[in-house]
Amino acid sequence: MxxxxxxxxxxxxxxxxxxxxxxxxxxxxxxxxxxxxxxxxxxxxxxxxxxxxxxxxxxxxxxxxxxxxxxxxxxxxxxxxxxxxxxxxxxxxxxxxxxxxxxxxxxxxxxxxxxxxxxxxxxxxxxxxxxxxxxxxxxxxxxxxxxxxxxxxxxxxxxxxxxxxxxxxxxxxxxxxYATATDVEVSEVLSHPKLLADSAAIVDSGIANRTRQQFSRLIHLGILDRDGVTPDRIRNGARKYEGLESIRVRNFNGQRLVEVPTEKRVLAKFLKFLCEELYVGDLTGDQRSTNSSRVEVPSS
Known part of the structure; x- marks a missing residue:
């Protein structure tokens, strides 16, 4: 039993x-x-x-x-x-x-x-x-x-x-x-039409396995492909979190793109934000990290 x-x-x-x-x-x-x-x-x-x-x-x-x-x-x-x-x-x-x-x-x-x-x-x-x-x-x-x-x-x-x-x-x-994303997969994410990134510099600087997993998770979740996820919305949301206040949107070839940070620690946190793994506690206002992309099913 x-x-x-x-x-x-x-x-x-x-x-x-x-x-x-x-x-x-x-x-x-x-x-x-x-x-x-x-x-x-x-x-x-x-x-x-x-x-x-x-x-x-x-x-x-x-x-x-x-x-x-x-x-x-x-x-x-x-x-x-x-x-x-x-x-x-x-x-x-x-x-x-x-x-x-x-x-x-x-x-x-x-x-x-x-x-x-x-x-x-x-x-x-x-x-x-x-x-x-x-x-x-x-x-x-x-x-x-x-x-x-x-x-x-x-x-x-x-x-x-x-x-x-x-x-x-x-x-x-x-x-x-999640498998660790390859250099090619990392470059594909960084070349997304909503992002502006120096992909060569990021790849050449060496990427930790945890960060590569974040890239792999972002590919799987497909968050960047959703219509409502715009560069301005990404910037405005990211700036709520310590360390991401400097995230910017720039005009490039007539389009508004969100600039991807190259500093490793900031990049890792930015990827967690893109995977919706950061949040602010409702009661304390503390900034928290979920350690994984959990999707809550709304109650009826």
Whole structure:
């Protein structure tokens, strides 16, 4: 039988694991559901693929990305090593609760993890949900949620399998899966029609692997290709962050282009901004870095 936890995040970008207490019949039923979903997710007819940032897997496809020798994140280790020390989910699925990013069923004996992606729209609004008790409809008194019908990721025998990079990346750091961009790919990014850059100087100066990964991530995200992402919008957004105040837009051959910094540290931060990995905390106003490009799915 599986134990169940919520992967949460509140205030900072570090993850936490909090126990979801269940009545035994519910735990048994939920375990059976997750195990059946796992059998479907990585069953005999699934098509395992090495990760490629250029390939998108449809939800109903039999394809699944697989990464061998995946290191279990530190925040998940207590579920295997000391589950009794994990606290229960606080104010579960209410506005006062931590933000739940995933529901995970854990088989501690076999060191296996089965993840469902969780979004706020799955929390049922007590003002709009009613249950039928056999004679009439009544409102629900306690927080309630709807779980998904499919897994989004699993870790079995240190093998990570997932379909959606963006959803899985919201509770597992997958940034190392991105290949380091080649000199040619770096030059292609820097020659984008919205950018003005001395690509030769940047390439010749030597680019750290982390920065090359940022270039690769930017290619994959395609943010620069979006119509609403204009040079002026890039400049205005970047200037909110310390170290990027000098980002400029220049007129070149009749077009307005945003000038790419050549100093390595500033370039690295500029790339993180372009990948939407910088933000300002709502409560503190502190500038923060997300360490990965997580896409939040808006609630309905």
């Amino acid at each position: 599986l134990d169940f936890y919520a992967v949460t995040r509140q205030g900072t970008l570090s993850f936490d694991l909090e126990r979801i207490r269940l009545e035994r019949p519910v735990q048994e039923d939920l375990s059976a559901q997750f195990e059946a979903q796992a059998a479907e997710f990585v069953g005999a007819d699934c098509e395992p693929l090495p990760f490629s940032c250029q390939h998108r897997i449809e939800r109903d496809s039999k394809e699944v990305f697989c990464v061998d020798a995946f290191q279990i994140p530190k925040y998940l280790r207590p579920a295997l090593d000391e589950p009794a020390a994990i606290g229960e989910l606080r104010a579960p699925f209410t506005t006062a609760a931590p933000q739940v990013k995933a529901i995970v069923g854990v088989d501690a004996t076999n060191e296996s993890f089965f993840f469902q992606y969780f979004e706020r729209r799955r929390i049922l609004d007590r003002r709009r949900v009613f249950i039928f008790n056999g004679s009439s409809f009544n409102s629900i008194e306690y927080p309630a949620v709807m779980l998904d019908e499919h897994l989004v990721a699993s870790i079995v025998d240190n093998r990570l399998c997932f379909k959606s990079f963006h959803r899985t990346n919201q509770f597992l750091d997958l940034s190392d899966l």
